[in-house]
Amino acid sequence: MKGTIVKCLEELIRKNFGDDKWKAVLAAEGIDDARVFSTMEDVPDGTVVEMIGKAAAVLGISKEAAMEAFGMHWSKTYAPRVYGVFFEKAKSAREFLLSLDGVHDTVTRRMENARPPRFVYDDAQPERLVMRYDSPRGLVALMPGLVKGVGALYGEQIDVALAGNEVRIHFNSAASRRAA
Numbered sequence: 001m002k003g004t005i006v007k008c009l010e011e012l013i014r015k016n017f018g019d020d021k022w023k024a025v026l027a028a029e030g031i032d033d034a035r036v037f038s039t040m041e042d043v044p045d046g047t048v049v050e051m052i053g054k055a056a057a058v059l060g061i062s063k064e065a066a067m068e069a070f071g072m073h074w075s076k077t078y079a080p081r082v083y084g085v086f087f088e089k090a091k092s093a094r095e096f097l098l099s100l101d102g103v104h105d106t107v108t109r110r111m112e113n114a115r116p117p118r119f120v121y122d123d124a125q126p127e128r129l130v131m132r133y134d135s136p137r138g139l140v141a142l143m144p145g146l147v148k149g150v151g152a153l154y155g156e157q158i159d160v161a162l163a164g165n166e167v168r169i170h171f172n173s174a175a176s177r178r179a180a
């Protein structure tokens with residue numbers, strides 16, 4: 001998986017918990033604590049998943065809480081800064097989520113070795129959205145945090161539930177919109 005995922009995890013831990021915690025995560029994973037990751041490098045999928053687990057252990061939180069924190073940081077802080085143009089195009093969380101399959105396709109098309117997740121949508125009802133996650137990596141558990149982060153970014157109240165590979169999203173209100 002692309003190093004950009006690890007960079008986001010690193011930023012989350014360094015900023016909120018301190019450099020020593022990040023070094024502890026690297027050490028727990030058997031990686032030199034001076035290792036610098038780049039956004040475009042390839043990091044083995046297993047290493048990325050393990051690092052989230054190690055981060056949970058180092059921070060003394062559950063793996064689910066670590067995945068949620070990662071997802072929130074990615075969608076609310078890291079991705080809007082690094083890939084801002086895609087968020088500016090969408091005026092609501094729903095609009096952004098509906099663009100996400102295309103966003104992954106566009107962003108990774110020029111990246112060698114990238115295999116982004118794909119999404120198939122059911123958007124028949126205006127207050128609901130179902131995203132069917134499709135990836136051989138099986139990281140659907142990352143989806144709730146990522147989706148909640150999108151809601152937080154757009155200032156919207158949304159609920160997210162998982163049913164297998166289906167991500168069921170309910171939009172509670174048309175609260176303040178980021179682009180408004």
Ligand code: HEM
Nearest residue numbers: 001002079083086107114115116117135137139142146147
């Ligand atoms: C502009 C925003 C985003 C960009 C540019 C982006 C880009 C990427 C990239 C480059 C990867 C690594 C792919 C690879 O190494 O093959 C990735 C993985 C992933 N992305 Fe995004 N992403 C964005 C937002 C989101 C959001 C909001 C979600 C969910 C709601 C999401 C879900 C995922 C998941 C679950 C993975 C893990 C890989 C997998 O399951 O196969 N992404 N994304």
